[in-house]
Amino acid sequence: MRSAPPTLGLIQPRKISFPFDPAVIPRHWVSGKAVPTAMVNALQLIFPKGERFFVRSVRRFQDRVSPGLREQVRGFFGQEGRHAQEHERFFAIIEAHGFTVERFLRIYEAIAYRGIEHFAPAKLSLSVTVALEHYTAILAESIFEEGELERFHPAVRELLAWHAAEEIEHKAVAFDVLAEVDDSYALRMGGMALATATLIGFWALGATMLIRQEELGAREVVRQFRELRQHKPILRTVFMRGIREYLRRDFHPWDHDNLGLARDYLAGLAAA
Secondary structure, X not given: OOOOOOOOOOOOOOOOOOOOOOOOOOOOOEOOOHHHHHHHHHHHHHHHHHHHHHHHXXXXXXXXXXXXXXXXXXXXXXXXXXHHHHHHHHHHHHHHOOOOOHHHHHHHHHHHHHHHHHHOOHHHXXXXXXXXXXXXXXXXXXXXXXXXXXXXXXXXXXXHHHHHHHHHHOOOHHHHHHHHHOOOHHHHHHHHHHHHHHHHHHHHHHHHHHHOOOOOOHHHHHHHHHHHHHHOOHHHHHHHHHHHHHOXXXXXXXXXXXXXXXXXXXXXXXXX
């Protein structure tokens, strides 16, 4: 199995609590606009249950992996658990701005976890987790591209940067667990297919639900979507790139070593 960067070391959870205040954080906290804010808020609604699904999926196999990887798995559990807690706390900010999110959360949980996860074999759930971690790592890297953090309100910026940095840090853990448990290429591709369909579907549903609660005309919604697509074409920069990389039989998440991005941010966070 391909090794992680020598500077990775053990994955350490960081206990951080962000001071969210609806009086400080504006309704449209991404670029001051409704549509990009809805897109990121939809991900925030998906994250907590998704992170806990990742933990459940990996935990089923933690006793079947090598001792060194088991240590990384423990750090992965700690990081993902804290991500879930902080994003769940942000739900109160979304609701304080007048959005109703309960209906979406009920639909999401019923389909994804009481439905798909309940009936899926454990190895397929793990494979889905591996693919979603790959997409999440690509999204995380994009957070640190020049000027991206400036699009977010300062009161939310650190939450997203902290989450992104730790996603990069542990991006290969679930992959390495799957590789030790079952390195079938067909299983990996099956997980990618299901992960892609569910991520696009729930992300689109969540964003649509939020946008429908805005007082925007159809033309303005289309205009903002076009601006967003020109700025960051998500289908190409996340999904097409993710699938293209993942299709390689010898793919490994650390083929693209971007640990420096994460460690630079985390070092600054520790100093602060």
